[in-house]
Amino acid sequence: MEMQGQSSNESKSSTETHASRMMDQGKKSSFRMVLDCDENGMPNLCKYYEIQSCYTMDPIPFSLQDEAEETEEAEETEFTKSDTEEMEMADKLFALGRKGWESAWGDDCGNFEDRTVLSPMHFTHCTPGLIPYAARTVSTLQIYSVKIVGTDGKLKLPLHVYGIVAARDAVDYNRNILFSRRRENCQKLTPEDPFLRLTDPSRAIVAVDHVDFEVQLKVKGSSRSRDRALMSHCFTYAGGYHEGLHTTFSSNSFCTVEFSYERLTETVQATILSARVVEGAPWPFEYGGRIMSSSPPQEVTDSLSRQVVLVDSHRSDDGGEMPMGSDGYIDLSRHVVSVELEESLQFVIQAYSQSGDAIARQGSVRFRTKYCNISRAICEIGDSKVEITVAWSQLAKHKRDIL
Template sequence: MDRGEIMPSLGKFQGRERELVCALSHHREILRRETTFLRKEVTSRGLATISRRVDYVKCRSEGIRAPPHIVHGLSQLSGQRMDLRFSDLLEVSLPYLVSNRDEALDFILHDLENMCYRIKSFATILKEFSIAIPLEKIQLFLLMARSFLRISDAISYGRSNQSSYEEHRMGWTSSWGSGIDKCGGFDDITTLSPMLFTHCTPRIFPYGSAVGTVLQIYSFKIVDLKGDLNWPLYVYGVVAARDTVDCNRNLLFCRSRANCQELNEHNPFLCLTGPSRAILADNSVSFEVELKIKYGSKSQDIVLFSSVASYHSSYHTALFPSGVCSAELSLGKLARAVQATILSVCVVEGPWPFKYGARIACSLSAAETNDPLSREVVLLDIHGEEKMPDNDHFHLSRNVVSVELQGTLRVAIQAYTPSCAIAQQSHVNFPAKYCQTSIGECLFGNSKVKIIIAWSLLVKERLDLMLDGYLA
């Protein structure tokens, strides 16, 4: 009797008996699946014949073990002291330590498939029967997941990032760089305005306008410096997103060698200036990273990253490994979103309260987003009297953020003291709109600050704008 025959008959069982039958059904399904996996292992490892099984047993009896340098290397790759956690486990022989690397990886991936299924099955049973699990075991699972991710990054970097990036460039050029598609060159940036539909009359919108799923970009952080690389780093280059709206680059960061940014261990974040419009995430989004470190003469500069990553899921971090360090792009996905452009933040009454610097950031409440972290989009963060504007208006580093249509955008303003502490702060909430502008004011000590925001729907495809006459 298979599971399909067991489950319909549960009606005659009550309470504890019903739970027992369900548990047995789950257990039988796991046994059936594991039997199938065992058959696959026998076939994949060439153990179908007696002679091959004899060779296999002989090989194991000779005690093939992971060499000490491999064990040490894996603990280094994990970034955690896993040896302390697993020191009490029995040493396991590795029958897939073979000369053929592809074959070895196939065996490892096969074993990982088994493990993933077992963990998923176990998690399903725990959830269904509300069985508690110790917190330290959950932390151990998390530690292992992070370790697998780091090892995967290290293996993937075994291929040349430069070669992979060049393949991406050539693939884009052949697919989108022709005159017929009118996407221009690989380095061309998007020219679509984030305020394209701001002027529209409410409830009367052009065909090419829409609400949609977008990516909110929060930060780009340099981590895990390796080898002889030390802080500070003088970084320049390009970080860009590329969606399917026009297939051109949407710059997140762009600095020349002469205008490089200094990063240190206390502030390892790039000062982002984009995106210049909302990043549509209905389809896959590519992130391209070309960064270098200014080091002596130009010929001595060090390549930090020359890589590309595709985002097409709900992860909150895109990882970029390299031979000298790693990077984390923090982001979130918003559904049914519009785009907001912060046009102006200025002091309209009273004295200037930002003598020693200011921080201006936008945020969405966690209840109104698919991002449980509810992080901030920093529009400006400057310290020191000499960096402040010589008029009543702030020159923001970033201007464009995305907001879910039924959500609220909070613009928070903080003033610094000479020691970089927060002297005072205030905020204004703006309910999202399809179009037009919003004006808000807040008191800041004895002063008044005014904020102006332009709202606009998204562009789904550039060709739609051409049909509507927005583009030639």
């Protein structure tokens, strides 16, 4: 793992002292320090602690109370002096990384908070056989889930989380948002659902070069002044050619954020334009449901480790109801997935039973991968039919290729 810091001896000493203290606290951290600055003393990369997949631990899930037990008088986390110092150091490191990004990319890429504006359908309407040179089939990262687990039970009940989780690739170095919640729309984590509700990336994450991840999460308190930092951290996926499911842990003394993802080679991006109930009675999602995609097609398992969950009424903010628009359209949480050229894209649609803990009906449909254009297919689920519409597009390796 690598971390960049200030070039002054004082800052370097302070940072190394803090790093040593963290390593001495146990086997929760394993990294080495590299202070890499340019000739002007400015950090030239946005890298801090990178925690590799070989990093192992035995995380303890947060012990959360039922909603019925939540009151305004709920106990809140009281940080020790050491805890406060650790969070302050994390904030300083994050701020240092921001300065490094602004120094390296600010002139060409805008503000640090700017989001990527490249469309996942940039090459969708190309003519087959006449696709521009800038359109590529490159390696991408498929993000499956981001999970929050506890480390030593410091966080008290209840746990309402808000903030940002984002990725930056070498296409434009801007934020590609994975999770974004404001304080007034925070997410409640429970033992049954410790996963952040991801909202895409807005386009495929290109993994030809390194990919930087940013985590800025807070826990909502009884008032804004009582809010507490949960994690402020950056880490880097440095690439490589390993295959299969990969897990990376980003950890501090309060929690561990667990990223589950996979590197796919020679991919196109599929944008799910719509999922619409076009025929059927009774309504198939009376008690809620779930829609997932996978490539290559995977059997649905309890862990759902290699399934991209596009929508799940059990994890929605609508009280367990399937989030719907007008004319039978289902409101999906995620829309963009990566698909390898040699594979197909499968959708599995499930309708929950009245008890809510079983699948009453299930159907699936597969799409053949395309370089461009739009595909439609019908998935039968019981007596109902759901139409899935997918837009296909190749990717841009760098934004300058399409300017």
